[in-house]
Amino acid sequence: MRKQVISALVVTIVVVALASWIVFFPKSFQSLTGRDVSTHLGLDLQGGSQIFLRPADPNEADLTAKLENAAGVIERRVNGLGVSESVVQVVNGDSIVVELPGVKDPAAASEALKGAGNLEFIDPQGQYLPEGTEVCTTATPRYPITVQLPSSITGTSGVTTTDSLSNTNPLSPTSNLTTTTPTTPTERPCDTPYTTIARGTDLDTSQVALTTDQAGRPAVFFRFQTNSDSANQIASFTSQNVGRPMSIVVDNRVISSPQVNGSLPGEGIITMGSTGTTVAEQNSQAQALQNQLKYGALPVTLIEDSNRSISATLGNDSIEASKVAGAVGLIAVMLFMLMYYRLPGLIANIALLIYTVLSFAVYNLVPVTLTLPGIAGFILSISLAVDANVLIFARIKEELHRGRSLERAVEDGFNHAWPSIRDSNASTLITSFILYVLGNGLGVSIIQGFALTLALGIIISLFTAITVSRMLLRLTIDLGVSNARWFGVNPEEDAAEVAALSSEQA
């Protein structure tokens, strides 16, 4: 047996074993490697919602930056909804797309996404709660919402715990502003929530503005509606807690823990921390805080532009239907190959099964989110995978007709078929690449999934056609198959054809 056959056989066995492990025993693969290789289903297969949000005012300044900012906040809210594998993306710099697979109530989800966010001032019990801390409060006793915070949010508001809170009368001394090391808060079970002092719904958002304190430092002015509960409570809390911290919370997450410098009669200013920050940094911190107070967490008002919701039942039906269609299509193709090409057909069928296992292993490993068009793309790529084999076998047959030895015919067949396989697959790869890049505007994962499965299908089919099929053909020859009839060629019957061919070639 030839050396190259043995090495190709070893490579194939190793790759197939690895792929089968991933496809058939994803749990054991995960426990050993720590990589989740379960199948990721798109929202058309498991049900869910895809929501496009656009800004109410498309001519707003710095729109893209604000949308990026809003997308970060939305991502956190989505995590709060308990949806896994969600997608939150800014598209084209003018809208945000949110994909929520498996979400039960699309209406509620949409409402939660574009809402203003839940702003609260809380009593942190003397602790300087660091920015980002998840808390539960008496008004919203939900804790903790998420396990992990996406990093994109933390940069959006650089408000530090050295901020201080002053009333607007320039009476309170600012000398008591000290750098305080944030104490790590003890995790509280939700039956002892932090007390909510004031709520964002009582805030007079038209009055929230950038200002400076009497020392000229950047600050944010805020005012609660006169005689609202929040105004009264914040006045009494601050008068009793001068020198102690108060935390500002959006969607159960601390955005700032300034120190109270004096009693606040329903209004006040929040001064940005002075130590270790430049004026420019303080200005942008003030801007971020102003946005959060004014718009809740979202720096832009968002409107639902488009929405696509699919029930889980329909998704489930689609999976079942695709399985049946895939199996029937695969069997029909395999029968055809076997009848038309005989031994090479059998080899192509083995290569096709290997192709199927490899494809699903790669989908799970990348991971590719499987959508309905994605599955269609895969089933379609079956015929592409077969096509490479068809091209090769047609060439082998031709070489045999010319009277070449079997061994020679196999080698020449592969070499002659290669340019057409290369060029035709390259053009399909180009198309799927363009589809993938432009797929964003056409419905995000739906079309991108299709392009990705098609492109991966081409790459994997090149491996199975060139490496696996060739290895198996060489193997059968090395194992002693020498009769050309096994390759669908009948020497006597074809004599006339051979003569015709050679006269053509002359």
Added chain:
Amino acid sequence: MLDLVRRRYLWFAISILTIIPGLISILVFGMNLGVDFSGGARWEIHIPSISQTRDGLENEINDVFTNSGIEGARTQLSQGTTNNQQFVIAFVRSKLVQSDSAERKAVETGLISKFGADTRIETLQTVGETVRGRSIRNAIVAIFIASLAIMGYLWAAFRGTPNPLRYGVCAIIAMLHDVLVVIGMASILGWLIGLEVDALFMTAVLTVISFSVHDTIVVFDRVRENLRRSSDDYERVVNRSIVQTLTRSINTQFTSFFTLTALLLFGGESIRSFVLILLLGLISGTYSSIFNAAQLLVVWENREWRNWFGRGKDKAKPAAA
């Protein structure tokens, strides 16, 4: 040997006769635009088995929408069966509603009170102005860029032949032929069976494009190889190349025909029109790679357009003037 090139103007005529009805349909009826392109809302409602007549059911559903404050909803019904249980899927097109609006809730409660608790909204797709404009723009841009990229690649791949640019141009003409066939068919099927042109349709068109070029390249590759090997005249080389790749073209068409038919029969309602378009496009793609693309190379090589007008030699109008 089978002579396919001699009758090239017959093949071109068949192509044109296939395309013309579609073009007329586009001009007269336009395209049946899906919600992705026209905007508005598309509802897919699952209704358990009902005894009413078709028209009665459609009217009742439209009533629910009107009573919920959504005027002018249009309903189309489709039958389905799971586990021997008959049910009805109603596709409703309406004006744009927000998914968290009162109207949507009213429709849901209205439907449930009328048709029972098993009634549910399977999908609700709403498309507003922002997304809508983008879909159309990106689809056209995608086709344009893909054409240029493929043409460029073929030009490079065939640089060893005397006129490399011709291969790229002819492949693109054959591809545009398939796009025209598919879009024309979609327009006809639009008013015949209510096929909608949506984002999935665009995916199908782009797939047809890549398969068409895929097929054409296999034939061109043979031409390239045979040109190197023989000094025969161009017409005979092209004919031999087409005949030599004929079996492969048909066999590959067969295998994709099997998988697509399986998808059409068992793949579920949601992708049926997608698969139908792919099937038509792939047949057209195989036809154009055999009967148009390589034949156009011969027309170009002989500069036959000099004989088209004035000398009375033309048997049919050219496919690609």
